[in-house]
Amino acid sequence: MVVVRWCVCRCYLSHNIFLHQYNLHVTYRDKAQFLHQYYEALLSRGCGDPESLISEVESESIRRKQLLDDSLNRRMLIAKEYKPLHPQIFTFQPSFLDPKFLETVHLAQEPQQTSENIIGQIESFQNRIYSFPVFTTEFCQIFLEELLNFEQSPLPKGRPNTMNQYGIKLEEIGFDDFISGLRSTYLTPLTRLLYPDWGGSRLDSHKAFIVKYKEGEDVDLDYHYDNAEVTLNVSLNEDYTDGELYFGPMRNEVSSQRLGYTHHIGRGLLHRGQQLHGALPISEGVRYNLIIWMRSSQVRNELCPMCDEKPVLVPVKHGFGDGFTETTADVCCTA
Numbered sequence: 001m002v003v004v005r006w007c008v009c010r011c012y013l014s015h016n017i018f019l020h021q022y023n024l025h026v027t028y029r030d031k032a033q034f035l036h037q038y039y040e041a042l043l044s045r046g047c048g049d050p051e052s053l054i055s056e057v058e059s060e061s062i063r064r065k066q067l068l069d070d071s072l073n074r075r076m077l078i079a080k081e082y083k084p085l086h087p088q089i090f091t092f093q094p095s096f097l098d099p100k101f102l103e104t105v106h107l108a109q110e111p112q113q114t115s116e117n118i119i120g121q122i123e124s125f126q127n128r129i130y131s132f133p134v135f136t137t138e139f140c141q142i143f144l145e146e147l148l149n150f151e152q153s154p155l156p157k158g159r160p161n162t163m164n165q166y167g168i169k170l171e172e173i174g175f176d177d178f179i180s181g182l183r184s185t186y187l188t189p190l191t192r193l194l195y196p197d198w199g200g201s202r203l204d205s206h207k208a209f210i211v212k213y214k215e216g217e218d219v220d221l222d223y224h225y226d227n228a229e230v231t232l233n234v235s236l237n238e239d240y241t242d243g244e245l246y247f248g249p250m251r252n253e254v255s256s257q258r259l260g261y262t263h264h265i266g267r268g269l270l271h272r273g274q275q276l277h278g279a280l281p282i283s284e285g286v287r288y289n290l291i292i293w294m295r296s297s298q299v300r301n302e303l304c305p306m307c308d309e310k311p312v313l314v315p316v317k318h319g320f321g322d323g324f325t326e327t328t329a330d331v332c333c334t335a
Contacts, residue, residue: 001329002327002328002329003327003328003329004325004326004327005315005316005325005326005327005328006205006315006316006319006320006321006323006324006325007311007313007314007315007316007321007322007324007325007326008313008314008316008321008322008324009304009306009307009311009312009313009314009322009324010311010312010313010314011304011306011307011309011311011312012064012306012314012322013061013064013065013314014027014028014029014061015027015306015307016306017057017060017061018161018163019042019053019056019057021047022042022045022046022047023045023222024038024041024042024045025224026038026057028057028058028060028061031051031054034053034054034057035050035051038050068316068317068318068319068321069317070158071158071169071171071172071319072317072318072319074155074156074157074158074172075171075172077155077156078150078155078156078172078173078174079174081155082150082153082155082173082174084146084149084174085145085146085149086142086143086145086146089139089142089143089146089178090174090175090178091177091178092177092178092181092182095136096135096136096139097134097135097136097139097186098133098134098135098136098266100132100133101132101133101134101135101186102186103121104118104121104122104132104190105186105189105190107121108189108190108192108193109189113193114193115193115194118190118193118194119194125247125259125261126257126259127247127249127250127259127271127275128194128195128271128272129247129259129261129269129270129271129275130194130269130270130271131261131267131268131269131270132267132268132270133266133267133268134232134234134266134267134268135234135266136266137265137266139266140235140236140237140265140266143236143290144236144237144288147168147210147236147288150168150173151168157172158172160207160209160210160211160291161209163221163222163224164209164211164212164218164221165217165218166212166214166217166218167209167210167211167212168209168210168212169208169209170208170209170210170290171208171319175208176208179206179208179292180206182292183203183206183292183294184203187203187232187292187294188200188201188203190270191203191230191270191294194270195229195230195272198229198230198272198273198296198299199229199230199295199296199298199299200229200230200296202296202297202298202299203229203230203294203295203296204295204296204297204298204323204325205294205295205297205320205321205323206292206293206294206295206320206323207227207228207292207293207295207320207322207323208290208291208292208293209290209291210236210288210289210290210291211288211289211291212286212287212288213240213243213279213281213282213286213287214282214285214286214287215282215284221278221279222278223248223276223277223278224276224277224278225251225273225274225275225276225277225305226273226274226293227273227293227295227305227306227322228273228293228294228295228305228323229272229273229294229295229296229299229300229305230270230271230272230273230294231270231271231272231273231275231291231292231293231294232268232269232270232290232291232292232294233245233268233269233270233271233289233290233291234266234267234268234269234289234290234292235263235264235265235266235267235287235288235289236265236266236288236289236290237265237286237287237288238263238264238265239285239286240282240284240285240286240287241282241283241284241285242280242281242282242283242284243263243279243280243281243282243283243287244260244261244262244263244279244280245260245261245262245263245269245277245278245279245280246258246259246260246261246277246278246279246280247259247261247271247275247276247277248275248276248277249275249276250272250274250275250276251274251275251276252274263287263289273293273294273305274305295320295322295323296323297323297324297325300322300323300324301324301325304324311324313326
């Protein structure tokens, strides 16, 4: 019997640690490597004593080693203690989706369908960036009410990553099956036509989370790329000012061209994960977005997008890990 195990790449424990105060992603293996590699860069960014950052990056490396177990513990506690405000939204329903989105998905599901026909039904930007309605306004409103209800609870919160420190990891509060259904049934018919070269027909895992931008917390998002093959970004509200997205080239390309994008409630923006992008600061209000990083193990098993090397796989006990897979034979089931 063949057993498929989800994994992370070993670089997850050491690469892409984000130092907010200096707007710098770093790799940390040990003190000597860190100071040798980043001492001058940190001085140039105003850090008076780069050695003083060692404890911060060491703590983040340790946190990552414990992260998956900590996440499972939070998930179990939340499942036991959390009282949903709108329990019906935890089970996916097609009625949550905008009718225009359903129409586009049904078109994409037709045999022999072409990407040109689908692109003609949605808004298309440069660099294969697309926009279309995803959720109804009514769903966005009750979904956001549920998120705020959880935020106000005393239960522990797992934050999405070092760049988004005030968001919510959706699998921890019970939305993993919801996102899996959305990805496999409704998004994959589109991505198989729009991104066949990025595993669009075989997006077999995801990481889904909410990002929150508010004065005094995270107000913007620095220029970066995602740990994903394809990303969907859906706006959940409009009662804020500014905070537009901007896009540049793919991370291995050089271009000064920039594309700006203004969010609208319920509308999604679909792009390749390695498309460089960021978010400008909001000036008032609070902005909430649903982010789904969709991953293809077929693609990333060949090259880790974070270290640009053949991944060194570290199996995880639960969840999708970072979307890598390892196939082994279950000797207990062989005769």
